[in-house]
Amino acid sequence: MMNATRETVAELLGRMAKGDHDGAAELFAEEIDWQLDWPEGEHPATPWIRRRTGRGDVAGHFRMLEEYHVPELNGTSVARILVDGPDAVVLGHIRQTVRANGRAYTSPFALHLTVEDGLITRYHIYEDSLTVARAHRPIPETDISE
Template sequence: MTRPRADVTMVVEKLVARWAAKDTAGLSRLFSTGVRWWTAPVPGAPWPAEVRNPREVESFFLAFRAVLELTGITTRGLVVDGPDAVLTGRLHARVQATGAALSYDFAVAVTVHGGLVSEFRMYADTLAIARALTQDVPPVSP
């Protein structure tokens, strides 16, 4: 029998792996129906502000991918306490419209019950994201 701490760690590792692999369908299957979700609003972002179920989780990450091409996730730390976990790291992306590179620190707090994420809170540099989505920046050369 696995320990609850190991279960929570495994779910967080799957979440990061599926996000990095751009597997939005697989990512959404990690979330429970009735998930409690919070992300800070980002002016100009196309993703939904309210997310309540796996289908809406998938919509969130599809909308994210429509404007930001994820180029990498660097994890820095993971703290697990019972069913709760906090992951810190840095996200690397390229703005689809301009080709501009974007990197920002993040923290994700999750609660896992029954092997599924029941609560999800993402803290990110919303000002950097909003600026990247609205500025007319010339494309970055390959």
């Protein structure tokens, strides 16, 4: 079981790294336990951080991440993958650059996945969402009047 979990996680990370959004979504079950959202719903600066319920919604999540960031400047790295039966935890650092304002940001992350029958049924990501939201704020116009 641990090998199957590790293989599924490695396949997910590989597809995500290639920008294969539909391929990544194929690894998810029809219904998933998703945790990457704000307590009060959506934050206007980070619309991809919201509740999702299944495979049909996952590709959209990854597409939105790409839409709001510069993929060529993505420096996200994985430091460790821990596997215990159907559960895996991926530890690393997110390094992205915001497309709209050019701001770069980093955040440590932990991703808890559960794999059942070869499909991901849990996707819980823990990151510094406040840093992410702050990076996506518009850059204020400066007053250049004399």
